[in-house]
Amino acid sequence: xxxxxxxxxxxxxRLEDYLRDRYLxxxxxxxxxxxxxxxxxxxxCAQETDEGRERSADHIYLWEENGEIAACxxxxxxxIYVSIKPGFENLFPHMIDFSEKYCRSLFSGAADxxxxxxxxxxxxxxxxxxxxxxxxxxxxxxxxxxxxxMNPYDARKHSSLYRDSFECVIVDDNTAERNDVCAYCFVYVxxxxxxxxxxxxxxxEKYRHKGFGTAMLHGAIRRCKERGIEKCYVDAFGEWxxxxxxxxxxxxxxxxxxxxxTLR
Numbered sequence: 001x002x003x004x005x006x007x008x009x010x011x012x013x014r015l016e017d018y019l020r021d022r023y024l025x026x027x028x029x030x031x032x033x034x035x036x037x038x039x040x041x042x043x044x045c046a047q048e049t050d051e052g053r054e055r056s057a058d059h060i061y062l063w064e065e066n067g068e069i070a071a072c073x074x075x076x077x078x079x080i081y082v083s084i085k086p087g088f089e090n091l092f093p094h095m096i097d098f099s100e101k102y103c104r105s106l107f108s109g110a111a112d113x114x115x116x117x118x119x120x121x122x123x124x125x126x127x128x129x130x131x132x133x134x135x136x137x138x139x140x141x142x143x144x145x146x147x148x149x150m151n152p153y154d155a156r157k158h159s160s161l162y163r164d165s166f167e168c169v170i171v172d173d174n175t176a177e178r179n180d181v182c183a184y185c186f187v188y189v190x191x192x193x194x195x196x197x198x199x200x201x202x203x204x205e206k207y208r209h210k211g212f213g214t215a216m217l218h219g220a221i222r223r224c225k226e227r228g229i230e231k232c233y234v235d236a237f238g239e240w241x242x243x244x245x246x247x248x249x250x251x252x253x254x255x256x257x258x259x260x261x262t263l264r
Contacts, residue, residue, distance in 0.1 A: 003098055006060040018069040023193050029233055031083040035188030035197035038159040046155035059103045073099050078107050079118045093131050114264045123255040137259040164189040168220050170212050182207040183216045194230040214248050
């Protein structure tokens with residue numbers, strides 16, 4: 001079974017359906033949600049273009065059997081995610097070897113030319129962790145910090161999920177600053193799976209620890225309930241994010257472990 005680089009005009013909808021089917025098998029986020037794919041292709045890629053970096057979405061690869069997607073590599077910045085259908089687990093080490101060669105250019109290099117290559121896997125997939133250890137990877141955690149202008153946010157308007165999605169903003173009516181935003185979040189909504197992904201969610205530093213983020217999160221979830229959404233997902237990398245979402249009433253459905261290997 002050979003890897004095929006994604007043709008976004010031809011394969012995007014197929015990949016979206018694959019991820020949706022993976023969710024509907026268990027109704028748990030054991031793979032990416034379709035919303036996450038849209039965030040990558042529109043917001044994240046626009047951000048990477050603004051920063052002069054390679055687009056992660058240009059390094060998505062598919063493995064197919066009889067015209068159906070069996071597995072895929074989903075790069076997100078300097079992390080590699082792997083999704084595999086049950087029955088095709090033997091593909092995993094080949095996919096890692098493949099990604100080391102064909103996705104390496106997405107990672108920042110050290111002065112000696114080496115790169116720290118990160119792979120993210122669900123902690124429920126013990127076989128992936130065991131295989132990664134056998135391939136020379138080490139477990140660790142990473143909490144990426146993003147910065148972006150407006151282009152990544154405007155780019156989301158091209159997503160087919162945009163029509164059903166929405167954003168929440170809390171503003172300071174009393175500030176003399178031109179920028180009156182206290183907190184912001186965007187909510188991707190997939191009506192077909194009745195799920196939502198809140199990404200990003202952020203509060204400006206001067207307004208933190210005042211309850212704005214929690215109030216906005218609760219408001220976003222309430223609006224999702226009104227639309228018939230059954231589950232809202234967030235990415236909680238880092239202990240403080242876990243504590244924040246837990247205090248706001250969220251519970252962990254899955255944990256993502258980050259494994260790294262230095263490539264020379």
